[in-house]
Each structure stands twice: as C-alpha cells, then as structure tokens.
Amino acid sequence: SRRDETKARTRGANMDDTLRDTGADGSSGGTKSLPPVESRKNRFPMCVVWCPLPMITWLFPPIGHVGICYSDGLITDFLGSRFIHRGSLGFGAVARYWRLDPTKVTDGAGGVHAFDTSVRKAESFFNTCEYYNLFGNNCHQYAAHAMNLAGYQGKRDWNMVHVAANVLLKGRWISPWAAVKKLRKGMAKLQWTWRTATGARPAAPQPGEPVPQV
Secondary structure, eight states: OHHHHHHHHHHHHHHHHHHSOTTOOGGGTTOTTSOOOBGGGTBOTTEEEEEEOTTHHHHSTTOEEEEEEOTTOOEEEEEETTEEEESSOTTSSOOEEEEOOGGGOOSTTOHHHHHHHHHHHHHHHHHHTOOOBTTTBSHHHHHHHHHHHHTGGGOSOOOHHHHHHHHHHHOEESSHHHHHHHHHHHHHHHHHHHHHHHTOOOOOOOTTSOOOOO
C-alpha cells in the first residue's frame, strides 16, 4: 500500500542519515557540516588555533602558543604540567587558525566523532600524566598528540614542528587587523632590541649648540 511505501522510504532515509558521516562532505573538504568559525564567541570548530607569545613571538614571529579545538569549537590548550586549559587560549585571543578536515581523520570510523574522541583522550592523558617542558613537551606537542590519536591524514607521527609549520603555511588570520597588529608589535620590538644591543643613543649636541628643549 501507499502507506507502507511511505514508511519504507522513511526508514531508508533514516538509515542513510545514520550511516552517513556528518563530516564526509568531499565537495567542501568535509567542513560544510561543521559549525562556522565565530571568533567573537571564541569558537573554532575542529581547528588548531594560535596566538602570539609576549616577547618570544616579537623576536621570532613563527613561534607562538597553540591549542586544538573540539568540533563544537571549544578550545583546549596545554598550559602547564598536568593542566589542560579550556575555553580560550591561555596567552591571549586567537589570532590565527588552521581548520582541519573531518574526512582526513582515519582513526576508527573517522569523521568528527572520532576526532572529538581523540581530543578527549589527549586532554585526559595530558591532564593526568604529562609534565610541561617548553622545548619538548609543550602546547604544540599536545595538539600533535591529539592529531596522532585521530590518525589525521593517515599519519601517526605528528610532532610540534609539523604543527607549527602547518599553522604558519595553512593558517588564516582572523582579520587583516590581527596580522597588522602582530607585525607592528614585532617590528617595534625588533627596533628596540637592535637599539639596545648596539647601544644606539641620540647624538649628543656639539659644543656651542643649543640643548634641545623637551
């Protein structure tokens, strides 16, 4: 009967929705199913996020602080021994983000659910076991560990250098002003460092010349 045919079509559609990976939209790189990036609300779904570190980034622009976000946009970052910070980056507002692709998650069934599980496992592990080391076990390594658990791009050997390079090469500024602001601070700091290192001072007035009034 027509009623039975309608029920059958409904069951088929429901089954298709159940089997379909919500992140597996190949035509859009898999990101169409994710919520939008909302920088004002500090939500960056399935992104590696970056912000400058005071002093350090001014001297070495590629270096900064990173975190990794769940598919709902919640930021997590490794701030200290057995301490994962949530909700924002611990050193300031997000300035740059690298959005990941759910279709490139290869652990388990893949997709956003497998990715979220991997971030959750990484968060639990670093919260209970890992000690912070600026040069070896830092925020970049935390993000890399989550990506290894997810088998992102089929890889299990992500490390802090890989994460930093991808954020630098593939990341996007949240606004043109964020990029300008970072560059202005960096140039000002480099100028100050150069003057300090070289001992540059304003030229002293020659004998007989009037002393400038301040």
